[in-house]
Amino acid sequence: MSSPKSANAFRNMISPETRDTVKRLFMTDGRRHWRGYALSFVFMGIMAATTSGLAYLMGDVINRIFVQQNSSAIWILSAAVVTMSVVKGFAAYGQAVVLSRVGNRIVADNQKRVLDRLLSQDVAFFSGNHTAEIMLRFNAGAQGARNVLNLIITSLGRDLLSVVGLTVVMIIQDPFTALIGLIVMPIAVGGVRALIRKVQKIFAREFHSAVLIMTESIDAFQGIRTIKSFTMEDQLTQKIYGRIDSLEKASNRMVRAQSQSGPLMEALGGVAIGLVIMYAGWGVLHGGRTPGEFFSVITALLLSYEPAKRLARLNIDLTTHLLGARMLFDVLDKPAVEVDPAGTPELEVKGGKIEFDDVFFGYRETEPVLRGLSFVAEAGKTTALVGPSGGGKSTVMALIERFYEIGSGTIAIDGQKIDQVTRRSLRSSIGYVSQDAFLFAGTIRENILAGRAGASEEEIIAAAKAAHAHDFIMGFQGGYDSRVGEHGAQLSGGQRQRIAIARAFLKDAPILLLDEATAALDSESEAEIQKALQSLQMNRTTLVIAHRLQTVINADRICVVERGRVVESGRHDELVAKRGRYFSFHQLQFAGQQERLSA
Numbered sequence: 314m315s316s317p318k319s320a321n322a323f324r325n326m327i328s329p330e331t332r333d334t335v336k337r338l339f340m341t342d343g344r345r346h347w348r349g350y351a352l353s354f355v356f357m358g359i360m361a362a363t364t365s366g367l368a369y370l371m372g373d374v375i376n377r378i379f380v381q382q383n384s385s386a387i388w389i390l391s392a393a394v395v396t397m398s399v400v401k402g403f404a405a406y407g408q409a410v411v412l413s414r415v416g417n418r419i420v421a422d423n424q425k426r427v428l429d430r431l432l433s434q435d436v437a438f439f440s441g442n443h444t445a446e447i448m449l450r451f452n453a454g455a456q457g458a459r460n461v462l463n464l465i466i467t468s469l470g471r472d473l474l475s476v477v478g479l480t481v482v483m484i485i486q487d488p489f490t491a492l493i494g495l496i497v498m499p500i501a502v503g504g505v506r507a508l509i510r511k512v513q514k515i516f517a518r519e520f521h522s523a524v525l526i527m528t529e530s531i532d533a534f535q536g537i538r539t540i541k542s543f544t545m546e547d548q549l550t551q552k553i554y555g556r557i558d559s560l561e562k563a564s565n566r567m568v569r570a571q572s573q574s575g576p577l578m579e580a581l582g583g584v585a586i587g588l589v590i591m592y593a594g595w596g597v598l599h600g601g602r603t604p605g606e607f608f609s610v611i612t613a614l615l616l617s618y619e620p621a622k623r624l625a626r627l628n629i630d631l632t633t634h635l636l637g638a639r640m641l642f643d644v645l646d647k648p649a650v651e652v653d654p655a656g657t658p659e660l661e662v663k664g665g666k667i668e669f670d671d672v673f674f675g676y677r678e679t680e681p682v683l684r685g686l687s688f689v690a691e692a693g694k695t696t697a698l699v700g701p702s703g704g705g706k707s708t709v710m711a712l713i714e715r716f717y718e719i720g721s722g723t724i725a726i727d728g729q730k731i732d733q734v735t736r737r738s739l740r741s742s743i744g745y746v747s748q749d750a751f752l753f754a755g756t757i758r759e760n761i762l763a764g765r766a767g768a769s770e771e772e773i774i775a776a777a778k779a780a781h782a783h784d785f786i787m788g789f790q791g792g793y794d795s796r797v798g799e800h801g802a803q804l805s806g807g808q809r810q811r812i813a814i815a816r817a818f819l820k821d822a823p824i825l826l827l828d829e830a831t832a833a834l835d836s837e838s839e840a841e842i843q844k845a846l847q848s849l850q851m852n853r854t855t856l857v858i859a860h861r862l863q864t865v866i867n868a869d870r871i872c873v874v875e876r877g878r879v880v881e882s883g884r885h886d887e888l889v890a891k892r893g894r895y896f897s898f899h900q901l902q903f904a905g906q907q908e909r910l911s912a
């Protein structure tokens with residue numbers, strides 16, 4: 314029996330962190346799938362019992378067939394061995410299938426949970442974490458939970474039950490030999506403990522290297538044009554080669570650390586078997602024991618060797634999976650940021666008047682971007698934001714979508730503060746065409762449909778026609794089913810933008826945000842698009858950002874945004890007459906145009 318002291322020693326081998334993670338996994342995923350685990354436990358019990366039974370039968374095989382030369386025993390014992398092996402085979406099959414199904418379900422459930430949790434984070438979370446790292450955590454986390462549970466269940470079910478069953482066989486055949494096994498086992502487990510910290514440290518480094526390789530190569534592939542045009546390939550390969558080499562080194566160190574338990578286990582196993590052979594052999598030759606007992610004990614010991622080895626290594630093997638499971642909990646424990654309190658009313662858009670009142674905001678606390686910005690975008694009218702680069706124009710649009718929370722001041726639509734209505738109702742009232750005209754990898758149709766799921770074919774075509782996209786779409790062999798490539802890489806900038814505009818047409822939202830929506834178009838397309846946009850803007854509140862003042866001359870109101878404030882506002886002619894900031898911009902652009910014309 315184990316004393317309280319040895320129980321404490323055993324508990325100490327498992328760190329509190331490990332205990333908490335394992336406990337939490339058992340209370341969540343383990344509890345959810347207890348039926349599957351119970352069933353696989355039964356199968357593993359059958360495997361352990363048949364394995365032990367086979368070891369026990371070895372005694373009878375030797376004694377009855379070889380010593381007593383009983384020929385009828387040949388048939389009975391062979392039949393028993395075959396039956397047990399078949400039962401064991403079926404149990405092994407059942408165990409593997411049940412455990413894999415439960416494991417796959419756990420991975421799938423956790424991936425869904427992680428996805429939900431990630432989507433409830435705000436835009437700032439995604440700007441602050443690289444996609445590659447989020448993806449690695451997404452995968453490693455879900456897999457980690459499955460691996461920890463499966464490893465513990467198979468260790469306890471298959472390995473521990475086998476070791477217990479085989480120990481019982483040894484005790485029945487010869488209690489003293491069982492004692493030898495029981496002494497050797499804790500030494501092995503204790504020896505392995507020293508390796509765990511090392512394995513944890515190396516694994517953390519290995520994961521970090523893997524994240525760096527992923528982030529840097531994804532960046533490189535996405536910016537492949539810049540890499541090639543600046544002939545940065547050598548520079549890039551040197552950097553990533555360095556990371557790959559250090560990952561290789563970490564992986565080698567990891568294998569070395571993990572395998573250090575091997576020689577220890579082999580030596581201890583050899584010692585145990587040697588001792589048993591000496592003791593039991595001596596018992597057969599001089600102590601009146603039967604050779605059957607001897608063989609049965611040796612068989613039981615040999616059969617328990619592999620499961621015992623796995624049990625001793627359990628803590629090491631768990632280490633890496635536990636880090637994965639902790640990543641899962643890191644994500645699941647992140648409070649959902651974008652949650653509207655119960656009972657939050659929906660935004661009711663009447664005309665779509667947007668009001669900014671003394672808004673202060675910064676992406677980082679120490680760096681204010683908007684410093685008391687105020688303006689009104691009247692319902693159904695077009696308001697243009699102009700001003701120097703970095704002044705905060707795109708930030709204004711991001712704030713209307715409530716991608717970020719403001720520091721102070723208010724933003725209201727038709728008198729309703731946007732932080733007091735549901736995000737869903739707010740965002741579904743806004744059509745947004747951004748500077749980068751983001752397209753999803755998929756077909757043109759799917760990309761337009763993103764504006765309003767369930768729209769009919771006629772509506773999609775009408776939206777594309779309105780955005781002057783229909784003709785070039787029909788020029789492609791696949792028409793609306795043509796694939797656009799990752800981020801729309803297989804289309805020109807202007808085509809991408811027209812699809813993004815078609816998407817906004819289809820959405821038909823009462824408020825329209827156009828951030829440099831015509832930036833990537835040549836003059837001819839721009840003229841066409843301007844016409845299309847003008848019809849899109851009709852009866853909608855439109856906020857438009859444009860660097861080229863030519864495109865906003867007809868706006869109902871122009872706001873000049875500089876260093877986070879509206880420094881001037883009015884109609885084009887009013888502002889020109891005022892001869893202030895807008896006028897100097899206008900002069901600058903006008904002079905530029907004149908120069909280009911005379912060149």
Ligand SMILES: Nc1ncnc2c1ncn2[C@@H]1O[C@H](COP(=O)(O)OP(=O)(O)OP(=O)(O)O)[C@@H](O)[C@H]1O
Pocket residue numbers: 440676677682700701702703704705706707708709
């Ligand atoms: N996601 C972000 N995280 C941190 N800082 C940001 C982020 N987006 C913008 N900024 C900073 O906020 C400031 C305002 O940027 P914003 O994009 O609103 O300017 P803008 O007037 O639209 O400029 P441009 O005309 O060049 O598009 C800039 O100094 C920029 O560096």
